[in-house]
Structures are given as C-alpha cells and as structure tokens.
Amino acid sequence: MPTHRPARIGFLLSQLGAHASRRFDERVAEVGLTAQQAGVLRILGRQPGVSQRDLADRLGLVQSRMVALIDGLEHAGLVARTRSEADRRSYELTLTHAGGAKLRELRGIAEVHEAELAGSLATPQRDELFVLLSDLATSLGVDAEVHEGYRAAQGGETSGR
Amino acid sequence: MPTHRPARIGFLLSQLGAHASRRFDERVAEVGLTAQQAGVLRILGRQPGVSQRDLADRLGLVQSRMVALIDGLEHAGLVARTRSEADRRSYELTLTHAGGAKLRELRGIAEVHEAELAGSLATPQRDELFVLLSDLATSLGVDAEVHEGYRAAQGGETSGR
C-alpha cells in the first residue's frame, strides 16, 4: 500500500460541504426562502432578463422544476415574469423592488454564514484555505456558475464518517 | 462593510462537498451499493455487533429507514442479523465473509476517490488542506462519527455559484 494515509480529504469535503449547505438552508429558511430560490435571486441580481430555461441550466435542474420555483417567487412578489418581445415563448425574469431588497438581505446572510464557517481560522489560514479550495474547484472543473445537481450523500465515504 | 470579500469559502465547501459526494456515490454504485450501505459496512467493519438503532444514530437517520437498508445488505449476503442474547429485542449486526471482502473493495474505492479529488495538489498543499479542513471540522463540531443528514443544497449560496 503506497499511500496508506486514509482517504480523508474527500471525506472532510463531503462532511463540511453538507454542514455548510445545511446551515445555509436553515438561514435562508429564516427569511422564508429555500436555497434554490436564493440561487435564483442571486442570478437575477447579476443578470436580469434571463429566461427560465437559462436559469434551469445555470442551477442544474430541469425546466419543469423551474416553473414551481418561479411561481413561488412570483407569488411572494420578489420576481416578475415579462413576456420577451424578442421571443414570445419565453419570459424575461427580473427582480422586483422587494426582490432586490431580499437579495441584499441574502448577501448579509451569506456574510454571517461565512463568518460562522471560517471564523475560527486566522486570516492567513483562511486565505490559504480559500486558495486551496479554489485550485481544487478549478482542477476538478467544479464551476461556480454551472451547478451540478446535489443529491444526498448519506452515510458514505467508507473510511471516515 | 468590513469584510467585503464575498462569502467564498462556504460556497466552495458546498460545491466541492457536493462534487465529492456525487462522485463517491457513483463509484460505490459501480460495485452495487449505495453510499448509505457503504457507511453501514464501514461501521460494522470497525465495530461488529452494533444494533440497528446504534447504526441509525451514527449515520444520522431514523430507525425505520434502517430496516430496508439492512434488508438490502442482508439479501446481498453482506451483513448478518443475529438476535442479541443480552437483549432479545435487538439484533447484533455483523459482516459476513463477503461483507468483509466488499469492505476491502470499498477501501480501494475510497483511495481512488481521494486521488481523484486531491490528486491535483502537490503533497505539501494536500497536507496543508487536510490540516485546515480538520481544524474547521473540529471547531464546527462536525464529527466524523456522528453523521448529520445531508440534504439537497440546490442553487444556493447567494454570492457564488
């Protein structure tokens, strides 16, 4: 056995990723949103006017799922559907005024979330960790923009957990 | 805004954790298991004779879920149920011979998995990352043993993705 150190990094990433996701879910739930909805608001904040199709691709889910997702945001008054004049099959989705306010609120949440997660590390370590994780994401092709599903990962990892 | 660097570490952890979990799922699926089942085998390998109740607590799921989980492993001939003599309500779960073999197979998978994930980092960086993640896990109370669910985290994180 050449590399006999157990497979810990994969295990830790799974654990910490699950933890980070769960905590984030809880925080956004406190302002009445799901993480998916938060993702929609984020994208619309940076790129108003995208279609449901675009959104679905970006967030890594199917079109049909997007319908109910946008329905919820529309009923909550955070997102507006406008028929595109260029292509009347599609909508141009935009944030309402309330949607913009909610997005700013979410950014505050993200900062608190970050502080909770990385707050125990001293600044140099935090920077170092950021660099290492970024490198990893790049070499693994984990794109910040295109999201690739995210299913359960119960009990796994074999050599840890 | 004091810390104006966007909340990237939480985001990266979620992304990379999802990626790691998904890839691990795929790999264990190739040997006919789910990640949950792999988790059961791992624990039984280190601690034979535990009950379904113990297992459920350790893996962070409910008792009722454990029934079908063990059923599958039992039918596959990897795990054996034996009535406990001390407490005849519960079972003592153990790995069969085939279960032990499967566990060794899983350990090989975990090594390949680790190599895929962390392989792009040079050894010193990999060690550094391991230390940082371990510190994080410790200070966040993310225990390697007690697993805390793991639900979807679609589209979230607000300031990235």
Next chain:
DNA sequence: CGCAATGATTACATCACAGAATCATTCTGT
C-alpha cells in the same frame, strides 16, 4: 407484578425531482 421505555417493523403521508406529453412560438431549409 404492572407500566413506561426501547428495538424493530409496518403503514402512511409527503416532498423533491425527473421524464414525457402538450401547446404556443420561432427557426430552418427549400
């Protein structure tokens, strides 16, 4: 001895999600 607590099990409800079919609209080739 009798009642509360506990392990395993079953039955039931719910929820997220994917996939197929549908409808309106747009695009493409000729």
Next chain:
DNA sequence: ACAGAATGATTCTGTGATGTAATCATTGCG
C-alpha cells in the same frame, strides 16, 4: 412564404427518499 423541426413554458404522472405514527415484543424500573 411554407412545412417541419426545434424550443420555452407548462402540466401530469411516476418514483424514490424520508419522516411520523402506530404496532408488537421485550426489557427495566418502581
């Protein structure tokens, strides 16, 4: 300009994962 393919949104339906409550046998405590 027109017929057929492609595309965006929507609806419907099936499936799988999971939690909760009820049930049964057994144990432990007073």
